[in-house]
Amino acid sequence: MTTPEHQTPELFRRPPARERRLLTDALRTETISGVVLLVAALVAVVWANTPLSEAYENIRSFHFGIDALGLDLSVEHWASDGLLTIFFFIAGIELKRELTGGELSRPAAAALPIVAAACGMAVPALFYFAVNAPSGGQLHGWAVPMATDIAFALGVLAVIGTHLPSGIRAFLLTLAIVDDLGAILVIAVFYTSSLNFLALAGALAGLVLFRVLHANLRVRGWYVYVPLGLAIWGLMYNSGVHATISGVAMGMLLIAKPSAKDTHGDEAEAAWLGERTTPAERIEHRVRPLSAGLAVPVFALFSAGVSVSGSALSEVFRQPESLGVMLGLFAGKIVGIFGGTWLAARFTKARLSSDLSWWDLLGVAMLGGIGFTVSLLVTELAFTDDATTEHVKAAVLIASLVAAIAASVLLKFRNAKYKSLWEAETRDEDRDRIPDLDQPEDAALRPAEAARRAAEAKRRAEQEDGRHPEG
Numbered sequence: 001m002t003t004p005e006h007q008t009p010e011l012f013r014r015p016p017a018r019e020r021r022l023l024t025d026a027l028r029t030e031t032i033s034g035v036v037l038l039v040a041a042l043v044a045v046v047w048a049n050t051p052l053s054e055a056y057e058n059i060r061s062f063h064f065g066i067d068a069l070g071l072d073l074s075v076e077h078w079a080s081d082g083l084l085t086i087f088f089f090i091a092g093i094e095l096k097r098e099l100t101g102g103e104l105s106r107p108a109a110a111a112l113p114i115v116a117a118a119c120g121m122a123v124p125a126l127f128y129f130a131v132n133a134p135s136g137g138q139l140h141g142w143a144v145p146m147a148t149d150i151a152f153a154l155g156v157l158a159v160i161g162t163h164l165p166s167g168i169r170a171f172l173l174t175l176a177i178v179d180d181l182g183a184i185l186v187i188a189v190f191y192t193s194s195l196n197f198l199a200l201a202g203a204l205a206g207l208v209l210f211r212v213l214h215a216n217l218r219v220r221g222w223y224v225y226v227p228l229g230l231a232i233w234g235l236m237y238n239s240g241v242h243a244t245i246s247g248v249a250m251g252m253l254l255i256a257k258p259s260a261k262d263t264h265g266d267e268a269e270a271a272w273l274g275e276r277t278t279p280a281e282r283i284e285h286r287v288r289p290l291s292a293g294l295a296v297p298v299f300a301l302f303s304a305g306v307s308v309s310g311s312a313l314s315e316v317f318r319q320p321e322s323l324g325v326m327l328g329l330f331a332g333k334i335v336g337i338f339g340g341t342w343l344a345a346r347f348t349k350a351r352l353s354s355d356l357s358w359w360d361l362l363g364v365a366m367l368g369g370i371g372f373t374v375s376l377l378v379t380e381l382a383f384t385d386d387a388t389t390e391h392v393k394a395a396v397l398i399a400s401l402v403a404a405i406a407a408s409v410l411l412k413f414r415n416a417k418y419k420s421l422w423e424a425e426t427r428d429e430d431r432d433r434i435p436d437l438d439q440p441e442d443a444a445l446r447p448a449e450a451a452r453r454a455a456e457a458k459r460r461a462e463q464e465d466g467r468h469p470e471g
Helices: 017-048 053-061 075-100 107-135 150-160 166-190 197-216 222-239 244-252 267-273 279-303 310-318 320-347 358-368 373-382 386-413 415-426 443-464
Strands: 063-066 071-074
Touching (some): 017 053, 017 150, 063 075, 071 075, 075 166, 075 222, 075 279, 107 166, 107 320, 150 358, 150 386, 166 373, 197 222, 197 244, 222 244, 310 320, 310 386, 320 358, 320 386, 358 386, 373 386, 386 415
C-alpha cells in the first residue's frame, strides 16, 4: 500500500481531518485578525492625512521605558519590536507544528508549497534589484517585497465572501509559514548590524531554561513563562539581533508532538483521528487572539500612517526603492509563486488536484502579493531616512491593495466552483459534527467511530458544565 509520504505530490489536495480542524481554527482567528488589520491600517492612513496628523506623529514618536536597561523606546518601536514579538511567537508555533506533523513533515506534500514560497521570495527580490541597480537606488531594501501577509489575505477573503476549499487554504497557509521562515532568517542574518555577545549569551541561556522548564520539568503556568519571556526578549533586543527573533525561538521550543499524557478522550477516538492536543496547540489557542486582536493591529496603527497626498504619491512612483517594492510585491509574487509551482509540476511527478485548475493557483499567487506586517517591519529596518521609509511604506500599501483587488476579482469569478467543493467538504447529513467525507468506510472502524462519538458527546457536556479536562 502506498503511504501518504510516498504518494505523488498533489497541489491543493484536501488535508486529513485533524489537520483540517487545526487549519479551520487557525484561519478563523487569522480571518478576524485580517479584518481588524484592515480597519487599523485604514484608521492609520486617515489619521495621518487629517489635521490631527501632528498628534499622530507625536504619539508615534513618544518615548517611554527603562533607559538603564536599554529599553527607552518610542511607541512605534514598542509596537514593532515588542508587540510584534507575539505575532512571531505564533509564527514559531505554526512552523514547529508544520515541521513535526503538518505539511512540511512530509517531503512529497511539502515540495510544492516550499518551491512556491522560495520562488515567491526570490523573484520579488530580483525585481527590486532590477529596478534599483541601474538607477542607483538603495539595494538593501531587497527583502521588503518578499513577505506575504496571511492575515491580510484572509481578511480580504472574508470581505469578498469566498468559499475557498481547505486544500487551497492549506496551501496558502503553508506557503505563508515558509515565507515567514524566510523573513525570519533574512531579518536575523541581514538586518543585524552589531552584536552584544554578552546580551546574546544571556538570551540563549534564557531559551535553554525555557526549554528545560517546558519540556523536561513540565512546568506549567503563565506566571513562570511571561517574566522569563520578557527577560529573553529584553536581552535579545540589547544583543543587536532583532527582538522578534526571540518570539520565534520560544514558539519553536514548545512541545508540538502529542504524548500519552496529552491525550484527551477515548483511546479509540485517538486511534482513529489522532485526537490529541499538544502543549503548543493549547498555548497557541490562548495566545493567538492576543496576537490577532492586539499586537498586529497596534503595529499596523503606528506603522501604516503614511501621506497619500498627490505630491507624496507621485514620489512613490518616481523613487526606485518604492517602485521596486511595488513591482516586486505584485508582479514578482505572481511570477515567482505561479511560475515556480508550474515549473515544479512540469518537471516532476507533482500534479494539480482534479477538482481545481491553474487559475486557482494564479489567484493564490495574487494573494501572495499582499505583503503588510513583515514588509512594513523590514522597511523600518532597511531604510534610515524618513522620506524613503514613508515612500516605501506607501508602496507596500499600494501594491497590497492592487494585489487584493486583482485576487478578489479572480477568486470571486471562481467562487461558484469553490462553494460546491466547500459544501461537499463540510456536509454532515447525520449531524454528528463530523463531515461525511471523514466517516470511516471500513466496517472494522465503526466501533471505534461509535466510541469516538460518545467521547465527543461527553466532552461537549463537560465543556458546557465548565468541567473540561483542559480547564
